[in-house]
Amino acid sequence: MTDYWLSKMFFDLQNPAAAAEYRADREKVLARYLLSDEARRRVCDNDVAFLSKRTNPYLLRYFFFAAGMKDEEFIRKLRNG
Amino acid sequence: MASLVGAYAASHGPLLVREWEALPQDQKQRLQGAFEQLGQRIAAARPDVLIVVSPDHWSNFFLDNVPAVCIGVGETNDGPPEPWMKGFPHQEIPGHPALALHIVAEAMKQGFEPSVSHRLKLDHGVCIPLWRMGLERLPRIVPMLLNSIEPPLPSLSRCVAWGRQLASAVRSFPSEQRVAILATGGLSHSIGEPTMGAIYEDFDRETIRLFSSSERDLVSYLEENLPTHGNGSEEVRNWLVAHGAAGGRGFELVDYLPVPKVIVGCGFAAWRFAA
Numbered sequence: 437m438t439d440y441w442l443s444k445m446f447f448d449l450q451n452p453a454a455a456a457e458y459r460a461d462r463e464k465v466l467a468r469y470l471l472s473d474e475a476r477r478r479v480c481d482n483d484v485a486f487l488s489k490r491t492n493p494y495l496l497r498y499f500f501f502a503a504g505m506k507d508e509e510f511i512r513k514l515r516n517g
Numbered sequence: 518m519a520s521l522v523g524a525y526a527a528s529h530g531p532l533l534v535r536e537w538e539a540l541p542q543d544q545k546q547r548l549q550g551a552f553e554q555l556g557q558r559i560a561a562a563r564p565d566v567l568i569v570v571s572p573d574h575w576s577n578f579f580l581d582n583v584p585a586v587c588i589g590v591g592e593t594n595d596g597p598p599e600p601w602m603k604g605f606p607h608q609e610i611p612g613h614p615a616l617a618l619h620i621v622a623e624a625m626k627q628g629f630e631p632s633v634s635h636r637l638k639l640d641h642g643v644c645i646p647l648w649r650m651g652l653e654r655l656p657r658i659v660p661m662l663l664n665s666i667e668p669p670l671p672s673l674s675r676c677v678a679w680g681r682q683l684a685s686a687v688r689s690f691p692s693e694q695r696v697a698i699l700a701t702g703g704l705s706h707s708i709g710e711p712t713m714g715a716i717y718e719d720f721d722r723e724t725i726r727l728f729s730s731s732e733r734d735l736v737s738y739l740e741e742n743l744p745t746h747g748n749g750s751e752e753v754r755n756w757l758v759a760h761g762a763a764g765g766r767g768f769e770l771v772d773y774l775p776v777p778k779v780i781v782g783c784g785f786a787a788w789r790f791a792a
Contacts, residue, residue, distance in 0.1 A: 438580065440580060443579075443580055444579070444580070447575055447579050447580075449735070450576075450599075450689055452600045459790025469646065484668065486631075488709065488711075492575070492666065492667055492709070493708055493710045493748055494574060494575060494666055494708055495575055496709040497708055497709040497713075497787075498575065504639070510713075511713050511714055514709070514711045514713060515711050517790075
């Protein structure tokens with residue numbers, strides 16, 4: 437099931453300035469989106485496997501790339517939860 | 518009347534830029550050689566306009582509105598928005614509104630309903646092949662963004678039909694323009710899903726083989742196998758558009774190379790056109 441607001445945040449964070457703001461003040465950026473408590477928590481936990489079921493896989497990759505996660509770790513989390 | 522002077526295809530994975538310097542030397546040389554060969558063929562065909570068929574990688578469209586097909590009809594489009602594409606030498610890329618609008622109008626007459634955009638951001642899908650090909654003179658670009666990213670995706674048969682429609686529209690355009698088609702993307706890769714990093718070489722080689730077989734066999738094979746061979750492989754739709762434009766004939770593999778470092782089965786092809 438697609439989570440619109442989660443996807444919207446991932447989409448917006450493709451912008452380098454927005455991504456930099458996210459890395460500097462994550463809470464401030466998260467507050468702009470109507471995320472459920474669970475989605476918000478899973479984002480903070482870098483729960484790749486959970487988030488992967490709620491957004492487009494390309495957006496998921498862009499988000500974690502923008503957040504600074506290396507591909508190797510991203511793939512490991514995708515596979516192993 | 519305008520003429521269709523060539524159709525080409527090339528992979529466009531982001532790591533072809535981001536990991537370029539880290540590629541093994543032999544693979545880098547082979548990839549560069551394939552891109553350059555396509556660039557030389559395009560230069561030799563002397564197109565005034567290049568129709569580039571690519572997905573939109575969330576650069577223009579979001580879940581609010583995801584068109585199956587969008588034709589760029591503007592005077593100008595923007596270069597790639599991705600920060601790691603900042604070395605691409607064009608910040609703005611001239612379009613060809615008259616041809617693009619003619620393509621849209623002819624499509625509408627024939628029961629195709631593309632959306633249009635008067636200004637698109639041309640992301641890495643369009644720009645990596647143009648960059649790596651090293652074209653000295655960039656033709657005007659008419660972008661055709663075809664959704665292979667967010668389901669529902671256009672059917673494979675529809676993509677072939679779109680190619681035929683494009684060719685027909687080009688040939689009825691009342692101006693002496695030389696037009697070529699460049700399909701980008703594929704072959705197999707997997708992005709943001711548990712199989713990310715997988716390259717399905719057997720799938721790629723069979724797909725390549727079938728481009729020289731019957732269209733029915735090609736589409737049938739892809740319909741059966743695309744769902745289990747990586748979401749990025751869906752971009753082969755763009756190749757089907759080029760194939761349709763070439764009348765389903767004349768496919769020629771320029772090179773194929775699975776490149777784990779860029780997590781893509783990298784394919785390069787051209788279609789021979791009768792003189």
